[in-house]
Amino acid sequence: MKTILVIEDDENLSETLQLYVQRERWRCLVSHSAEAGFSQIESSHPDLVVLDVMLPDANGFEICQQLRQKECFVPILMLTARGEERDRIRGLSAGADDYLMKPFSAKELIARLSALLRRSYTAGYRDIGHRSGLTIEGDRRMAFLNGELLDLRGKEFDLLSQLAAVPGRAYSREELLERIWGIDYEGDTRIVDVYVRKLRAKVEVDASRPDYIQTVWGVGYRFNALET
Numbered sequence: 539m540k541t542i543l544v545i546e547d548d549e550n551l552s553e554t555l556q557l558y559v560q561r562e563r564w565r566c567l568v569s570h571s572a573e574a575g576f577s578q579i580e581s582s583h584p585d586l587v588v589l590d591v592m593l594p595d596a597n598g599f600e601i602c603q604q605l606r607q608k609e610c611f612v613p614i615l616m617l618t619a620r621g622e623e624r625d626r627i628r629g630l631s632a633g634a635d636d637y638l639m640k641p642f643s644a645k646e647l648i649a650r651l652s653a654l655l656r657r658s659y660t661a662g663y664r665d666i667g668h669r670s671g672l673t674i675e676g677d678r679r680m681a682f683l684n685g686e687l688l689d690l691r692g693k694e695f696d697l698l699s700q701l702a703a704v705p706g707r708a709y710s711r712e713e714l715l716e717r718i719w720g721i722d723y724e725g726d727t728r729i730v731d732v733y734v735r736k737l738r739a740k741v742e743v744d745a746s747r748p749d750y751i752q753t754v755w756g757v758g759y760r761f762n763a764l765e766t
Contacts, residue, residue: 540655541565543584545575545601546617547593555588558644559651572596579605584612586654591618591629599632606633606691611679613654630729633692636720653720672741672750672763674699688740693718697733698741698761701751705763708754734759 542559546552547570559566567582569575572595579587591598598616605612616634618625626637636650671684679695681688690698696718701709709717711727719729738745752762 540585543567544588545569546590586613588615602632701761705761708757708760710758
């Protein structure tokens with residue numbers, strides 16, 4: 539049984555969310571503040587978090603960022619009344635996995651939760667080793683380069699794992715967007731470029747002349763497994 543944690547200060551909405559979740563035979567926990575939510579995450583280790591942007595003691599962007607900084611990579615669905623693209627990009631850049639605007643239907647909520655749960659347990663998170671010196675440990679969501687731990691957060695890990703799984707294969711931005719952010723992501727494909735820049739800053743010796751994460755002009759990106 540999957541455990542879903544809802545962090546939402548509106549009691550009526552949180553009760554409705556709990557009802558939707560329990561109908562799917564998932565366990566649902568509810569917290570009405572950021573502090574209570576952190577405590578539940580540490581004690582209950584949920585499989586997914588539904589996180590409201592506006593909470594009485596913090597905003598969802600800050601919470602998401604803090605969780606990723608603590609190397610907590612539980613999938614996060616951010617719930618908000620904000621609909622502007624810059625807010626969606628801010629949430630995703632902070633480490634959220636998906637973004638759902640209020641009001642929403644029960645069907646859309648469950649579809650998004652189901653998709654996040656499926657992606658969290660796909661084969662893309664298997665362990666990967668290369669002669670390039672890169673090792674990815676899927677179960678622990680950790681990556682090492684020449685034995686040194688890389689400081690990867692949220693989608694950074696997902697993107698590197700996807701690219702490195704098949705060295706030399708060119709992925710379009712649209713394909714990466716669908717595989718990493720989900721088919722129903724409505725943001726701009728430029729978010730892929732944002733995360734590629736973040737990865738290059740952490741993986742490459744010279745980010746302006748990348749050896750590992752290479753641009754395929756007119757297509758997208760590929761991972762180059764260097765001979766060592």
